[in-house]
Amino acid sequence: MSAIAVSTTINGDDVEFLCNSDETLLDVLRDRLGMTGSKEGCGTGDCGACSTIVDGRVVCSCLVLGAEAEGRSIETIEGMADGAALHPLQTKFIEHAALQCGVCTPGFLVASKALLETNPDPSEEEIRFWLAGNLCRCTGYDKIVRAVQDAAREMREA
């Protein structure tokens, strides 16, 4: 079985890789490209820990094949900060103690970023339903929602 050659863009950089037909984008990111920021919590698209943005749309990268990345634009947690400058969501998550163990945090940050790019002034209900695909077992979501609300406010005022 020969590998497939893929050319894509990840966090603004041109990237080329080889992958098998049955490898997911998550497998490629973690095992081929060493980008372990996206996590595998379930492998079946139920937990959102692998959330990435593909052509502007937040997806579970465990449900996208590596080969499907061809010609697309991929954004991962590794590209969220601008060099040393954290994204407001990243800053607010720390400030609001919106993470405990932190393993779900990359997925939440990527999904929240996609939310605020779509809807800069979401209500609490809109935030909760948008993030319903991201599981957190540590926080009960309270501080996560507050962090997103605060980041949204800061980004609107900027």
Next chain:
Amino acid sequence: MGFDPSYQDRKFNAVGTRPKRPDGIDKVTGRARYGADFNMPGQLVARVLRSPHAHARITSIDTSRAEALKGVKAVVTAADMPDLTGGKRSAFAILSNCMARDKVFYDGHAVAAVAAIDARTARAALKLIDVTYDVLPHVVDVDAAMAADAPLLHDNVFTRGVDPRPETSSNVAARSEFGHGDVAAGFAAAEVVVERTYKTEQTHQGYIEPHACVASVNPDGTAELWVCTQGHFVFRQTCADLLGMDVSKLRVTSSEIGGGFGGKTHVWAEPVALALSRKAGRPVKLVMSRDEVFRASGPTSATSIDVRIGATSDGRITAADATLRYSSGPWADAWAETGAMTSFACYDLENVRTVGLEVLVNRPKSAAYRAPSAPMAAFAVESAVDELATRLGMDPVEFRIRNAASEGTRSSYGPVYGPIGIGPTLEAAQAHAHMQAPLGENQGRGMACGFWFNFGGQTCTDLNVNADGTVTLAVGTVDVGGARASLSLVAAEELGIAYDRVKAVVADTATLGYNDMTDGSRGTFSSSMATISAARNAIRVMRERAAMTWGIPVEDVVWEDGHARARTPGQGNQSLSIKDIAAKSGNTGGPIAGHSELVADGAGVSFATHICDVEVDPETGATRVVRYTVIQDAGKAVHPDYVEGQYQGGAAQGIGWALNEEYIYGADGRLQNPGFLDYRVPVCSDLPMIDTQILEIPNPNHPYGVRGVGETSIVPPLAAVANAVSNAAGVRLAHIPMSPPRILAALDQKG
């Protein structure tokens, strides 16, 4: 060790504030490395072959075709993991659970494992392992397992704790009994009696990070293990013992951990990874899939509990009796015993009796889940207490206050209580605004109280003062959710320096002495005690250095606000900062450090009361949590944000347990929902904001009064939610989880 752990009332500068945690940036950028984020050159990928049967004898295993597959470097079975346990029952259970010996006891029980050059080859190799099974009848329900004609898991289980010893083997591994007084007389004196049987289904801790490790065993017997764990020192000992390895040659490094809640205090596949690496002579990476986590790690017990409580018409409980049946999986443990101990612990009772029965079933080996065994017992008792209060026409909080335990009460499990906080949390609940909020249509309110022990344990800390006056704090308790921030605050407080001048790290087993695992709500409690002790030792060293510099006795040097100050008349008001002293340390005796190795013991308990409002849709049986409040005693909240986080997280897990989470088995004994789609944990849209109130009743056995807080918050929610749902629906729900079908059935029965 000369360290006095008793409470010292003081005003705090750093402790009690809410700074940013030191490991925050790594975690929000994806740089933090968890169990599966680590790789070693030349590593192999492991996969485990698991039983598709709930109960079967293994008649043969032939691994030859798998071993012959190109790319496969090692295959192991129980033959590669001989029994070195020397008859120790609990160790043998762990060994047998890691790899089945002659029988498989649950769907998912490991039978063999392979290590290959990639995942694809490993998966193909599993298909080439030929196992023949003699399938046996199985039993998965805790009550069915006790029936006279139940299939037996073992033929040599004669219930311990029963006199005379039973002559026939059964699935009841042990019986324990607690209590005092005369329950028969107590019930005779009661004017109202509530009696009911409650059931709770099996749940999983549900951590988002599956178990993962990289094991590397060298030909000379030295080995390394990178693993997500709640206790790297415990894992080291267990793995070394099971595999006959020299513990001093095994170095275990704890990765960042993506949730544990007790499920990562036990080994599952780690010994298998080490066995594979030993056989292959190469590093082996083993990551469990989510399916495997559900089927083959350690969910909590399923239970069936009978409760009977009697009271006089003026609201005094005269007798309380409970029989608790807990499933422990294929091997005996002490889950029912612990449940029996905690059942009535909140109350002051003259006549009480609890009996616990450990029941064996064809399910995975039960493990600890955040205040293990207490939530189920509290569900049953707090539901019955609520029913009793209602029958008496009394307010549920007032009824509990009237019967609450306090200092000097003889607990239902034996010892007399010292100072405890059950009264204050109940009083705070009574006064809380949540209690006055109006309820809408189809809404109901419920409350419940609960507690859990806090443990101390062996704890080591190294505090090193760097040449620039900053401080590095090396601890051995795994940080599950913010402890490094709290410990940095404690070090900053003791030394009188700024929080951001302290850096806390979790050391590995080769660089620090033994530390007990992070369980029993002990992380901040015990490590903070060791940190205080280490800081005071470092301060002693720095006073000596200052004394040396000034040529005065060390007794004339005091430490204040991060400075050594001279108090000798004639020496004026000399002062040296920690930075000054550290910069000169090369000439005053070398690097400056404080160490502490202590046993943090005599920790107390932490009580909580929860209030819950729900709305139940009478057409669908769906329940929405509308409002939730946690009131819990923290002793002293070192970092209030993270104390609140523990309260909210425990409550959320309890809500999931109460409303949706359960293991569902088919008639074939196979787990039907080993994934997050059908094992339904609370999602963001299920919950409201969770309000918290931190009470601070100092723990007399800690210098700052700190109590452990991590577990108690999962104890009250099952009953708080059940009481709320029962009030909303107008019918008592006694079977957890109260999923829509169960609520609809109860509504139908009501009429």
Next chain:
Amino acid sequence: MVEVGLWGALIPLAGNQPRVQVEARDIRELLRKLVEAHPGLQEPFDEGVAVVIDGTVYRDDWSRTLPDGAEVFVMRRLAGG
């Protein structure tokens, strides 16, 4: 001399006595003397035991002294989650 309560599972192993009298200065001596008097206690003690003195649970500190007239109780060493 202290009066020691035993947790339920231990009672059958100590001649069915829920409370026993023991002459002991500290926890270490208490446990040693209990096993001397009732050898069947060795196995549960090996599995893990804790001692409660006046309401405070001690799981590891075997040097802890037993004050005169203290309320002493022996129970299983629990673990958390």
